[in-house]
Amino acid sequence: MAAALQTAALLSASHNLIDPQRFRVGLLARSLPGRRGSIFVVRADGRTSGFFNAKSRSGNLITNAVATKADASTSSTASKPGHELLLFEALREGLEEEMDRDPHVCVMGEDVGHYGGSYKVTKGLAPKYGDLRVLDTPIAENSFTGMGIGAAMTGLRPVVEGMNMGFLLLAFNQISNNCGMLHYTSGGQFKIPIVIRGPGGVGRQLGAEHSQRLESYFQSIPGLQLVACSTPYNAKGLMKAAIRSENPVVLFEHVLLYNLKERIPDEEYVLCLEEAEMVRPGGHVTILTYSRMRYHVMQAVKTLVNKGYDPEVIDIRSLKPFDLYTIGNSVKKTHRVLIVEECMRTGGIGSSLRAAIIDNFWDYLDAPILCLSSQDVPTPYAGTLEEWTVVQPAQIVAAVEQLCE
């Protein structure tokens, strides 16, 4: 009841823009209308720092849902600005730039050094920075995550890699109790500027234990920030932002997205951790998604556009906290929400997002929020069964049609 009254009071006060101070996280990047592509970096303590004005990207949407084969060279042609690369290379570029910039940044994980990383994200870094900055750890996730957190307490900025997100379950205690809570329980004395990253999500028949979606398990941990990257552009930007952030950030990558190719700017840019990305503006329905499901949504959008619909697609990117500013503006415009996620139906990001939208934007909704998620089953190995576990474009099309009737 209080929430509804609060919302009502706010709505009468503001007109077009919802006051960002309303939300718990006191900062949000304000995307000025008509200026897609320019980005701000807003620090966690509220100061805006610098103004990195990247060249505005044309809306080149990558519509193929899964990894494309890596083509020949990634060098840029003289005619187009920027340079082309694959997502894992973008992550590496971001990591390398940050390691060059700040000697406190180090990487630790299994087979990240000499082997080059099991998904090649850290390839070439060990020869360049040495064994102490790019650490090959034994297979002891609980310990080395804890060690990373301990190092962060004194000022180092470790980037801990879980070879697969599922292995970080072994480190859950460290991530939850120490990483998330230490800043609070010490009364603000210790900061944990750590980045925990790794690939997760359902891949190509990797089996149940290697197809987990940890964002749903981590989302309740107070003190953590969760972000999910989905394109080379936002992968690099989010990696850099995560490393520069004073808060512990968990960066979710996806096993199937590592070979996506895109042209990214040559200039340095850092994205805002808490901001959502407008993938396709529209008017009929707001589709909220993140990570791999973004591509399934865009595939469905092709069909929907042919059928005459105009969906607005937002890649929420920030899984904790949600960018309710961007989402709210969208809901105000379209009045219909579809959430497409890869988490399981029970307790996933989608269910929290749904609750948040209902709490804040109830009066703007014309239809119940639909949430498409994976089934509540361990991911089976057989290819056909695995396909049915995850949301497919056809289901997205059907859901939008159902919403818009």
Add this chain to the structure above:
Amino acid sequence: MAAAARRLSAASLPLRHHHLLLRPFASSASGQPPITVETSVPFTAHKIEPPSRLVDTTPSELLTFFRDMSMMRRMEIAADSLYKSKLIRGFCHLYDGQEAVAIGLEAAITKKDAIITAYRDHCIFLARGGSLVESYAELMGRRSGCSKGKGGSMHFYKKDSGFFGGHGIVGAQVPLGCGLAFAQKYTKEGTVSFALYGDGAANQGQLFEALNISALWDLPVILVCENNHYGMGTAEWRAAKSPSYYKRGDYVPGLKVDGMDVLAVKQACKFAKEYALQNGPIILEMDTYRYHGHSMSDPGSTYRTRDEITGVRQERDPIERIRKLILSNELATASELKDIEKEVRKEVDDAIAQAKESPMPDPSELFTNVYVKGFGAEVFGTDRKEVKAVLP
């Protein structure tokens, strides 16, 4: 082949399905003269008296070892080509080179003893009585696979012969193995559990926790470290301060065994079983080697030289060792052994063909076996939204 058949018939080997492995017979009741073989190297022991280097065996046992190891080798190589033709997908960890551990272990124990291992489990499944068709069907995700196509390469299980899997998360199977031993002690079965893990997993904390508890409660568990010297891309000396994994138990005794010598493995496991039943946990370190990379997506040559791989293959290959033993003791001729290999190859090919014809799982299988329900119940998802499957 006829001469070998005459020799084997004297041992009255059971004629079971040819695609199942034959249990080796080791007693002299079969009327065969026992052969005594010396293991390649003596056992190195930690806080215990090592067993003798001299191992008793019989001709039929040696021939069975040869056949079974060739079967495993052939199976893994065929899985390699199936993976490359995209019939097997995801993760596939191959065991070739390490066959002696699986076979030697099986020769020392019964099906009532439990074995649990990590993801390099195809051959252990076979050794425990699994069939080739079930294995390939599971690898290809088909309905007739041992986990109905829902588990995949890393999740092979066989409950009725005490094979508890098949686990993807490194090291997680060791506490499970100690739990199996706890149940065995609880029910006073007189059986033991073997928890297999690799040199990479030896650095997991949960292993030491489980070991401490097992030693405290005298559980009949044997921890077997299959030390193939590489944890994916990291060599053992880069991951472990003390690569003497048999000593890592500290207060728990340990034995280091040449894991490429099947007779040494058999001797050590027999010894360990007797010890564990009386005294509690013991660690066995099997010094072995894998020819393939860590998995099919790892070439296996970026962190070790090809010379090393070919060197081990030439000097320590388990199948070649048994072949030399058989030939030097004149238990069979070279051409008879070649015939066995050809037979094995044909069996594997037949199994693959049969597995390829098995259909994919039915869509409703997506929701079965998530929970156990009583008969006649309708199964709902956790949100009670849809009926997923109705049990008969």
